[in-house]
Amino acid sequence: MRIANRKLESGEFLELRREVLAQWPTGAEVDLDEAFAYCAALPKEKNYSARLVRAKLEGSVLLVPQFGRATFEEMLEGIQYVESQSGGDGLWTLYPDAYTRKGRFDRAQAGLEASRREGTSMLSGWPVVNYGVGYARRLQESAAMPFQNVSSDEDSRLQTEITLASGWSGYSARSLQEVTAHCKNIPLDRMIWFNHYENRLAGLYTEKGFPAAAVTAAHLTGYDIAGYRVLTVLTQFLLAAEQGVKHLHASMGLGMNLVQDVAMLKAVTRLGQRYLERSGHGDVVLTVGTYPYLGDWPRDAEGAQALIAWNAVIAILGGAQAMKLKCVDEAFSTPTKEGMAAAVKITRQLLRIVGGQSLCGGEELDLEQEMIEREVEAVMAKIYELGDGDLARGMVKGVELGVIDTVFSPWRFFKGKVLVVRDARGAVRYLDAGNIPLPAEVREYHREKIAERERVEGVRADLDMAIKDITWASEPLLR
Secondary structure, eight states: OOOOSOOOOHHHHHHHHHHHHTTSGGGGGOOHHHHHHHHHTSOGGGOHHHHHHHHHHHTOOEEEOEEOOSSHHHHHHHHHHHHHHHTTOBOEEEOOOHHHHTTOHHHHHHHHHHHHHHTSOOSSSOOHHHHHHHHHHHHHHHOSSOEEEOOOSSOOHHHHHHHHHTTOOEEEOOSHHHHHHHOSSOOHHHHHHHHHHHHHHHHHHHHTTOOOEEEEEEOTTSOOOHHHHHHHHHHHHHHHHHTTOOEEEEEEEOOSOHHHHHHHHHHHHHHHHHHHHHTTOTTOEEEEEEEOOOSOOOSSHHHHHHHHHHHHHHHHHTTOSEEEOOOGGGGTSSOOHHHHHHHHHHHHHHHHHHTTOOOOOOHHHHHHHHHHHHHHHHHHHHHHHHTTTOHHHHHHHHHHHTSSOOSSOOOTTSOOOOEEEEOTTSOEEEEEOTTOOOOHHHHHHHHHHHHHHHHHHTOOOSHHHHHHHTTTTTSOSOO
16 A cells, blocks of 8 residues: 555545444444543543643653453452552553454454353453443543553554543554564554554544543564664654644653663653654654563562562653553463552552652763664664655655564564674663664664673673573573
8 A cells, every 4th residue: 555644634534434433333332523522521630641741740750550351340440449559640551352452353242251251351451342432431430540542453443433432541653563563464554554543533632622642652572672662652753743643652661771771761752852843743742651671571479570660760760751560460461450559559669769860861871872863863864765755655665675673573574684682781782783774883882882791701692692682581590
């Protein structure tokens, strides 16, 4: 298909909308005019965007627990339980089940019915499409904290229709994030096309007085380098802004090196503002949050709790406005209400201890940020060149040529020529950048950092080192 970074026209959008709402019977519950009025009347404290803006002004950090169970009753109980431990001053990330993510609403319905029969959750999340607007509103109205639906995989347009109509004021703006982490066969132009629709829908709600926050994630596979994370979010920023979205929230996956992660948070903020202004979207509000490391975690509870704490410290010292939380349950299953409440308690205590401190600057941090920004700007320049000035077209061409590439992704369209290792301090470095157009000084910077580890450990950086580094954070302390 011929993709472009342009705002969808009204007639084009409405024609697509008929197709989207017909995907499952609950689509008929969505009436845009009624939904606009319902959402605009919601109190400001129930708005995802408003909460983040307040946190940015106050210099505070919002905790973002994650939860998803099969039945409405389990969802209601879990949300109320966790909020009782958090004080209700945060944000929610609610996730759908795997069938819903793949658009298999018939299978989600079967799983929901099985869950009701068995009295326990037989799905990996909440089948929001099967429940529809009425139940999604009841859930939202029962909570103190605003909701984001963390839609993922390929076509989540109906999810976004239902959740925005229900007052869930955060939604997922995604393209490179999803193909990198969750997809195999969908072409990038089709993924961008699907998300054009979701972004345009959010833009319409914003125009009607309900600012929907686009959560632009770079959680990816967990092993990706900082520059690729920034590139992922930056492209998603620009695609969403073109459709009329006015609040962009970066959810940055962490690599767990303090200096590199904080430099990444600073770089995505500065580059985001710079590129949005260049593209005529200087009025868009930007906020930044973190997502816990998605690589291999320890199998023991104590080790996992240490990682939860360290991820939180990075978010606090990095000046994030929000931090998504993981809990020890996730080594074996989806989060329980007790596990997520425990993660909230750990993080609240860290906020008390560390709150107010930050990693402000210094030669090492400034140099790391500069290298990330040089890398991203070089790739962005090549993307625009390949697309003859159009971002979306350039992204598609960039993937074809390996200009956009990363490691360990299930998506078959990547060239897969990139290889990374950690340096002597645990920061992620390019061992092989493949066809990514890194500036010479950035290549040299990464090479020097890897050489330092080679000297310290007396080993050669190669494929074996890259494989060993996959379990860097999860190796047992004692054997």
